[in-house]
Amino acid sequence: MKLYDAEWAPSPRRVRIFLAEKGLDVDTRKVDLRSGEQLGETFLRLNPCATVPCLELDDGTVINQVPSICLYFEQVHPEPALLGTGARDKAVVDMWNRRVEQEGLEAVAEAFRNGHPAFQNRALPGPHNHAQIGELAERGQLRYTHFLQTLDARLAESTHVAGEGFTIADISAMVAVDFAAAVKVGSTEGYTNVERWYQAVSARASAGA
Numbered sequence: 001m002k003l004y005d006a007e008w009a010p011s012p013r014r015v016r017i018f019l020a021e022k023g024l025d026v027d028t029r030k031v032d033l034r035s036g037e038q039l040g041e042t043f044l045r046l047n048p049c050a051t052v053p054c055l056e057l058d059d060g061t062v063i064n065q066v067p068s069i070c071l072y073f074e075q076v077h078p079e080p081a082l083l084g085t086g087a088r089d090k091a092v093v094d095m096w097n098r099r100v101e102q103e104g105l106e107a108v109a110e111a112f113r114n115g116h117p118a119f120q121n122r123a124l125p126g127p128h129n130h131a132q133i134g135e136l137a138e139r140g141q142l143r144y145t146h147f148l149q150t151l152d153a154r155l156a157e158s159t160h161v162a163g164e165g166f167t168i169a170d171i172s173a174m175v176a177v178d179f180a181a182a183v184k185v186g187s188t189e190g191y192t193n194v195e196r197w198y199q200a201v202s203a204r205a206s207a208g209a
Helices: 010-022 041-046 066-076 086-115 134-155 168-182 192-201
Strands: 002-005 028-030 054-056
Touching (some): 002 010, 010 168, 086 134, 086 168, 134 192, 168 192
Parallel strands (some): 002 028
16 A cells, blocks of 8 residues: 655645544655656556545555545544544534535635646646636635635534534644645634634644644
């Protein structure tokens, strides 16, 4: 088994934090995104999506989506449960994780990839080039502001994003907040519930993964 990773990218970090919470050590291979290694013939044979992370199992199966990789590890190593327990709880965790992905992580990526000069013609991840659209950078910032408002309201009534326990939804949201801060898309300043939650989750040992 081998996990293809990239140190500074937000998506692989979600998997690293998940594994750290599980106490799992997986053989890892770093992919150099800055040099475009993910677009090279060797990596594309492994993962035609040209994205990290991806997990190559011993039988040659390749899993290349963060929730799917985490689902695999949850099934093989169910404790601690990070995807919920029971039908209702699992559905709620999945719902919130999807919302964080769509409303938070994707919003930051939209703003960053459409606004940063380093991503000229690379506004979307994957094997194909896409031109930047300045209006999408502005929209991404607005979408992220709306996400923070939603998250703050949710955390006014819940200790964690998907309920009282720490789950993958917290991992995804923490990475979204850190990603937004790093690329200067938005700040949690003034969102008191988000700041309370963030202080707690970022203090976990796994946050440094």
